[in-house]
Amino acid sequence: MARRKKQADPLQGLIGVLMVGSLFGTYYITKSMTTGVFVAVIAVVIYAMIALLVNQAKVERLKKSGIADIDKMSGRQFEHYLNHLFKAHGFSVTVTQAAGDFGADLVISKDGRKLVVQTKRYSKNVGIKAV
Structure with missing residues (x-):
């Protein structure tokens, strides 16, 4: 069987850029690294929750497949x-x-x-x- 090459997900790349951007953008605005890290952590939590919900929706669609x-x-x-x-x-x-x-x-x-x-x-x- 041939090896399947895993393709990069452009959405994950965009999310990564947004998370890093939120860290540095918040730091640039507030001049507080603590606030920047806090905002970046919030962004990661929001991303994780959205990814979980999207995955659950995919699983439910898969279960209902005819x-x-x-x-x-x-x-x-x-x-x-x-x-x-x-x-x-x-x-x-x-x-x-x-x-x-x-x-x-x-x-x-x-x-x-x-x-x-x-x-x-x-x-x-x-x-x-x-x-």
């Missing part, structure tokens, strides 16, 4: 969908890393039994080589 949504998912999104599905049925679930997983996409366990799951979300039939 077959039409599943057909549009990437393989990785499908793995995370199954993660939530198995958790809803009482399993403990670990989604493996995207590359170097030896074909294991999920490790699920329940009642002392551990299972390794390889997921496929293809539009065509899956051949024996893929399995």
Whole structure:
């Protein structure tokens, strides 16, 4: 399996610039490093709360996905969908890393039994080589 390159999120970069800007901007206006740090910490807390809410909204959308949504998912999104599905049925679930997983996409366990799951979300039939 090819390694997937993680892409930088431009929103995270913008948030970082805003946080540093809030520190130095507040210091420039008030000439107080304490106030600047306080404002930067407030900015970090606000960002964390917003990120948490956005993540929860994504998880809820993922949980409510129907077959039409599943057909549009990437393989990785499908793995995370199954993660939530198995958790809803009482399993403990670990989604493996995207590359170097030896074909294991999920490790699920329940009642002392551990299972390794390889997921496929293809539009065509899956051949024996893929399995």
